[in-house]
Amino acid sequence: MISIRGLTKSFRGAPVLRGIDLDIEDGEKVVVIGPSGTGKSTLLRSLNFLDVPDAGQITVGDLTVDAARASKSDILALRRRTGFVFQNYALFANKTAKENIMEALVTVQKRPRAEAEERALSVLRETGLAEKADSYPAALSGGQQQRVGIGRAMALGAEVLLFDEPTSALDPEWVGEVLDLMRRVAEKSQTMIIVTHEMQFAREIADRVVFMDGGKIVEAGPPSQIFDAPRDDRLRRFLKRVGREQGAG
Amino acid sequence: MRALDFDYMLGLVPVILSYVPITLAMAGASMVLALALASLLAVERVIRVPVLDNLVVLFISFFRGTPLLVQLFLFYFGLPQLLPALANINGVTAAVMGLTLHFAAYMAESIRAAIAGVDRSQWEAAQSIGMTQAQMMRRIILPQAARIAAPTLVNYFIDMIKGTSLAFTLGVTEMMGAAQKEAAGSFLYFEAFLVVAVIYWIMVEALSQVQGRLETRLNKAFAR
Ligand SMILES: Nc1ncnc2c1ncn2[C@@H]1O[C@H](COP(=O)(O)OP(=O)(O)OP(=O)(O)O)[C@@H](O)[C@H]1O
Ligand SMILES: [Mg+2]
Numbered sequence: 001m002i003s004i005r006g007l008t009k010s011f012r013g014a015p016v017l018r019g020i021d022l023d024i025e026d027g028e029k030v031v032v033i034g035p036s037g038t039g040k041s042t043l044l045r046s047l048n049f050l051d052v053p054d055a056g057q058i059t060v061g062d063l064t065v066d067a068a069r070a071s072k073s074d075i076l077a078l079r080r081r082t083g084f085v086f087q088n089y090a091l092f093a094n095k096t097a098k099e100n101i102m103e104a105l106v107t108v109q110k111r112p113r114a115e116a117e118e119r120a121l122s123v124l125r126e127t128g129l130a131e132k133a134d135s136y137p138a139a140l141s142g143g144q145q146q147r148v149g150i151g152r153a154m155a156l157g158a159e160v161l162l163f164d165e166p167t168s169a170l171d172p173e174w175v176g177e178v179l180d181l182m183r184r185v186a187e188k189s190q191t192m193i194i195v196t197h198e199m200q201f202a203r204e205i206a207d208r209v210v211f212m213d214g215g216k217i218v219e220a221g222p223p224s225q226i227f228d229a230p231r232d233d234r235l236r237r238f239l240k241r242v243g244r245e246q247g248a249g
Numbered sequence: 250m251r252a253l254d255f256d257y258m259l260g261l262v263p264v265i266l267s268y269v270p271i272t273l274a275m276a277g278a279s280m281v282l283a284l285a286l287a288s289l290l291a292v293e294r295v296i297r298v299p300v301l302d303n304l305v306v307l308f309i310s311f312f313r314g315t316p317l318l319v320q321l322f323l324f325y326f327g328l329p330q331l332l333p334a335l336a337n338i339n340g341v342t343a344a345v346m347g348l349t350l351h352f353a354a355y356m357a358e359s360i361r362a363a364i365a366g367v368d369r370s371q372w373e374a375a376q377s378i379g380m381t382q383a384q385m386m387r388r389i390i391l392p393q394a395a396r397i398a399a400p401t402l403v404n405y406f407i408d409m410i411k412g413t414s415l416a417f418t419l420g421v422t423e424m425m426g427a428a429q430k431e432a433a434g435s436f437l438y439f440e441a442f443l444v445v446a447v448i449y450w451i452m453v454e455a456l457s458q459v460q461g462r463l464e465t466r467l468n469k470a471f472a473r
Binding site for chain 2: 048049050076077079080082083084086088089090091092093094103104107108136152156
């Protein structure tokens with residue numbers, strides 16, 4: 001169970017999150033959509049404390065962190081309950097695919113090396129990259145790198161995985177394999193929050209779609225409501241615009 | 250113009266060569282200590298601990314801003330007058346101290362720049378998996394910064410080897426000191442200093458070869 005209360009964040013006096021409230025059930029898939037610059041990434045990054053929110057509470061499982069007085073150990077504890085998948089993959093450049101996945105298990109979770117290695121290899125098999133275990137990121141395609149990035153987050157055993165536009169930096173030819181892997185992750189009743197511009201994928205994977213505009217949640221509901229019967233004008237305009245761009249709804 | 254005394258020069262080669270170990274030992278010890286100190290200074294410059302940061306800036310500024318020879322004299326002739334405990338400081342210790350502090354100041358700046366050159370995504374990925382600051386630095390950032398800084402650091406090591414020649418002014422008989430003594434006996438200054446110059450030159454050239462191989466190795470992870 002994840003609970004976000006009154007989350008706010010400004011960058012140099014410019015408010016980016018203006019009070020976000022959101023509850024997410026275990027195993028729920030929430031897709032966040034909205035125009036550029038609306039604070040979608042900032043919301044996700046705040047949940048992982050890559051951006052430090054100004055105020056609000058974040059509850060993940062049995063841990064509640066008050067943003068305004070989060071201690072170092074609060075922040076580490078929160079990060080250890082949340083896995084982040086980056087738009088630009090952000091694999092450790094000095095580590096192989098296998099080592100990228102092992103790193104958190106060994107260094108952060110203090111698991112024995114052999115156990116971590118076994119886990120990394122099993123995750124690599126799931127992502128279809130077993131034969132790339134010893135390749136460095138520079139030797140992998142964008143799609144392969146992102147699959148390792150997702151594997152790295154999966155291996156943490158985190159309560160929630162946060163995906164910030166995981167396919168936006170990919171050449172179109174690699175988008176499919178990454179979305180396929182995300183579908184497989186979703187089947188394992190993993191809680192996921194996904195920011196994406198892939199509307200077809202959103203409709204298919206989401207239990208709930210959250211539409212953000214101007215740093216606020218404007219409308220939220222099941223995909224059928226958001227895509228087929230949107231209530232808010234801004235959401236309708238947004239869907240029309242992306243519909244034109246993506247050539248489908 | 251007189252002809253060069255080649256026989257004298259050939260005879261001198263093994264004499265000077267026998268001082269290569271002391272030269273390399275001073276340079277090696279100074280390099281290891283300077284690298285360790287420079288890494289600490291560089292990490293401090295990146296995370297900026299209040300007050301300590303000002304001291305580090307001052308340290309770097311002083312040791313970059315004054316000549317190595319002056320620093321060596323300060324340690325060898327100056328400090329013992331202030332601190333009687335150092336009255337028996339020997340030339341090698343003073344030289345290693347001076348070389349360490351002098352080159353640590355330079356190397357700290359290149360390591361700091363290399364750390365800043367590591368892509369922001371690497372920091373964020375390390376933070377996102379819950380690494381502490383120290384884990385992130387040691388396992389992710391410094392190894393990548395090392396690759397960026399390696400060519401510059403090897404250049405400083407080369408400068409350091411040449412810098413050990415100043416130790417003869419502190420009474421240390423290393424390669425330069427030995428050449429100086431030989432020349433004073435034979436009056437064949439040109440021959441003696443030419444021999445020592447060529448030996449330094451060969452050592453530095455050999456190091457440049459190692460430098461090339463080191464870079465290939467460090468770049469392994471980044472090549473396709
Ligand atoms: N580190 C930062 N410093 C200053 N401003 C920032 C920073 N990060 C984000 N912003 C600003 O905050 C606003 C929201 O950014 P955010 O990245 O959260 O939007 P987004 O909804 O993810 O947009 P996009 O769809 O383009 O990714 C933008 O105006 C952005 O310029
Ligand atoms: Mg974004």
